[in-house]
Amino acid sequence: MGRSGTYDGRVTEIRKRVLLAKPRGYCAGVDRAVQTVEEALKLYGPPIYVRKQIVHNKHVVSTLEAKGAIFVEENEEVPEGATVIFSAHGVAPEVYEQAKARSLKAIDATCPLVTKVHHEARRFAADDYDILLIGHEGHEEVIGTAGEAPAHVQLVDGPEGADKVTVRDPSKVVWLSQTTLSVDETMETVARLKQRLPLLQSPPSDDICYATQNRQHVVKEIAPECDVVLVVGSRNSSNSVRLVEVALDAGARAGHLVDYAHEIADEWLEGATTVGVTSGASVPDELVTQVLEHLAARGFADVSEVTTADERLIFSLPQELKRDMKAAAASRTA
Numbered sequence: 616m617g618r619s620g621t622y623d624g625r626v627t628e629i630r631k632r633v634l635l636a637k638p639r640g641y642c643a644g645v646d647r648a649v650q651t652v653e654e655a656l657k658l659y660g661p662p663i664y665v666r667k668q669i670v671h672n673k674h675v676v677s678t679l680e681a682k683g684a685i686f687v688e689e690n691e692e693v694p695e696g697a698t699v700i701f702s703a704h705g706v707a708p709e710v711y712e713q714a715k716a717r718s719l720k721a722i723d724a725t726c727p728l729v730t731k732v733h734h735e736a737r738r739f740a741a742d743d744y745d746i747l748l749i750g751h752e753g754h755e756e757v758i759g760t761a762g763e764a765p766a767h768v769q770l771v772d773g774p775e776g777a778d779k780v781t782v783r784d785p786s787k788v789v790w791l792s793q794t795t796l797s798v799d800e801t802m803e804t805v806a807r808l809k810q811r812l813p814l815l816q817s818p819p820s821d822d823i824c825y826a827t828q829n830r831q832h833v834v835k836e837i838a839p840e841c842d843v844v845l846v847v848g849s850r851n852s853s854n855s856v857r858l859v860e861v862a863l864d865a866g867a868r869a870g871h872l873v874d875y876a877h878e879i880a881d882e883w884l885e886g887a888t889t890v891g892v893t894s895g896a897s898v899p900d901e902l903v904t905q906v907l908e909h910l911a912a913r914g915f916a917d918v919s920e921v922t923t924a925d926e927r928l929i930f931s932l933p934q935e936l937k938r939d940m941k942a943a944a945a946s947r948t949a
């Protein structure tokens with residue numbers, strides 16, 4: 616509790632509190648990708664190679680490294696014939712080809728919701744559309760999606776990028792997007808594109824995934840009441856970074872991204888009575904628990920969870936892994 620003077624000079628206690636966002640943390644795609652590496656380690660034994668960070672979270676990556684996963688940037692760093700897992704962000708078709716050429720056993724942990732966007736890119740390219748892919752330049756997911764139809768895809772990185780687009784036929788253009796963008800900023804980009812391209816078509820269904828949308832929605836609900844919003848997540852996690860921006864746009868007076876509780880500076884909490892807490896889609900809840908403990912030790916022990924959606928989606932493990940798990944189970948019982 617903090618102390619504050621009132622108009623008649625009495626000293627009253629100010630209740631410090633935490634608003635804890637739900638949904639937060641792991642989404643179905645991240646859960647599946649992390650489980651894929653864990654199950655592969657159990658089944659084939661270490662080392663298991665993983666191309667790129669399986670999900671964009673420092674803690675998850677170091678935990679899997681400790682269990683025997685080796686993270687590499689490219690297939691050529693994987694010994695011939697070894698097992699390689701492709702990350703949740705997806706890969707371009709050429710990456711499968713490279714793996715084949717090196718006789719790698721490839722397991723694809725691409726989130727099915729990213730795969731859906733890849734299918735859309737292929738389908739619209741086959742119909743000879745110009746595809747405007749809204750996303751962040753250099754992000755792995757964008758590289759993977761653009762790689763499905765490089766001759767048809769133009770990247771549009773934010774509303775300003777809309778002004779640079781040129782198309783062959785303005786009546787045959789569609790926009791697609793990265794799955795982890797800010798919903799509001801993407802709609803702003805689309806509106807700007809439509810000023811120049813009134814016949815621009817929208818994706819058949821939302822490309823920004825349910826998990827990204829839900830985490831942004833609940834942050835918008837709590838942000839106006841918060842002196843500061845703490846987002847647990849890594850700097851290279853697109854959806855986590857977006858949560859800080861969304862919190863600030865929605866009225867939080869300050870917002871910070873932290874990987875771990877110990878990164879929370881005491882100055883951030885000075886004078887604060889309400890602290891919002893959430894986490895990106897690649898963050899295990901144990902890291903949020905540590906943040907809550909850290910806050911409780913500084914007087915923020917009163918935690919109210921604010922829930923705006925109930926998530927039940929689960930994705931099954933990659934087929935190639937399930938097949939091997941089944942075969943191993945059958946040989947044990949034979």
Ligand code: SF4
Pocket residue numbers: 642643644645703726727728729794795824825826827854896
């Ligand atoms: S954030 Fe969305 S697209 Fe990315 S892994 Fe999670 S569910 Fe899939």
